Amino acid sequence: MENNNEIFEVKMxxxxxxxxxxxxxxxxxxxxxGAIWLFPxxxxxxxxxMFGVGIILLGLNFVKYTKGYHVNGFTIFLGIVALxxxxxxxxxxxxxxxxxxxxxxxxxxIFGIGRKRRKKDL
Numbered sequence: 001m002e003n004n005n006e007i008f009e010v011k012m013x014x015x016x017x018x019x020x021x022x023x024x025x026x027x028x029x030x031x032x033x034g035a036i037w038l039f040p041x042x043x044x045x046x047x048x049x050m051f052g053v054g055i056i057l058l059g060l061n062f063v064k065y066t067k068g069y070h071v072n073g074f075t076i077f078l079g080i081v082a083l084x085x086x087x088x089x090x091x092x093x094x095x096x097x098x099x100x101x102x103x104x105x106x107x108x109x110i111f112g113i114g115r116k117r118r119k120k121d122l
Contacts, residue, residue, distance in 0.1 A: 014069065017067070017069075018064075018069060021060055021063060021064065022060075024060075025056055025057075025060045028056050029052075029053070029056055032049070032052045032053075032056070033049070036048055036049055036052075045089075045090050046089050046090075047085070047086040047087070047088070047089025047090040048086065048090065049086070050082045050083075050085045050086030050089065051082070051083060051086025051087055051089075051090055052086070053078075053079070053082040053086070054079045054080065054081070054082035054083025054084070054085075054086055054087075055079075055083065056079075057075045057076070057078055057079030057082065058076065058079040058080070058083060060075070061075060061076050061079065073108070077104060077105075077108065080104060081097060081100055081101055081104060084100060085097050085100065
């Protein structure tokens with residue numbers, strides 16, 4: 001009985017930490033959005049929003065990963081797309097998002113197959 005209580009307490013602690021991380025992510029997003037809207041377009045470079053969203057999504061998943069929590073592949077995917085689109089815009093190069101999504105989707109399929117094979121071999 002004692003073991004079940006310990007497992008429950010650990011799960012509840014993990015859940016609280018995940019909720020805190022989500023709140024931090026939303027807080028960062030709202031602060032970034034407000035700051036972008038506060039300043040005139042002439043001051044904020046085009047692509048800042050997408051770049052910021054990418055950093056937030058990838059940063060949250062990195063923190064989850066370092067704490068040993070499950071990371072969300074979809075938000076990593078979106079974070080990479082947003083980061084590349086924002087960075088390219090900040091650098092003055094336009095990148096179409098749809099071809100970028102197709103390329104990243106294809107890469108994720110290729111690596112997904114490799115991961116499944118390694119698990120089978122073990």
